[in-house]
Amino acid sequence: MRLLTGAAITALMTLSAAAQEPMRMCHPGERNGPEKHCVVDGDTIWFYGANLRLQDFDTPEPTAHNSKCPQGQTALEVELAAQASARLLELINTRPFTVEQYGVDTTGNRWEGTVRIDGVDVGDILIEEGLAREWPDGSLFWC
Template structure:
């Protein structure tokens, strides 16, 4: 029988059952976090339309009508909202009065709203245009810019006195 003397400086022997460390080291945690973030960025770039950036459709020409109470597929809701092939688009960077309720301007506001809606319908039906999308708003509408010959339709409506800049423009119809 052999006797092993106790040595206080000697570490006790701990056999490992696997090659894995007992705890996750900070370096391993950082590496895992970087990997997950990179994979998320690649997935967003691959699977989201436009990779989280603006998506521009090729130039198109579509026939619109004014939206009614039925199914909305391709129609003008008001001067800043349309449906295009079943997608609800909120045209961004400008605002028009609401045609269905007067918030502050009474009948004059409603009349201006109908003129803005009619003008948008005329612009869309009379020209080829491009659509650029930018995500969604709080009502789950797709935010978009529509351009005719490179000019934002919102800028056209603003220059004609039918809309205001949004969000910083004054509601002149009030």
């Protein structure tokens, strides 16, 4: 995993949607070099080579294979996951935002961090819009 630290983080902290290459949805299994960035799903992005799991909220899983719902209820989760991912992509591509990285998650494979738009955590926006739940201790409402 490529870790962004010190001056690299400072240089990348605040980006204007108008000043950068627009983000896009990642291709399944895609890994990005330091110049690329894309949305994996509603709570994970690749950001300049770093896999960033957004903190304090959870969105539905975009594939039935990773679903948190019982068999037979995965279609609802996958549908809502697509909506959450599309909304995150829209927010990031239309508004200036900041990225804060904290540490590595429990898997050791992703950074934990926050994306803020006008000082508001994008997770709070997605929760308010019914596309995400608080994490931990939020109810799993999409099954």
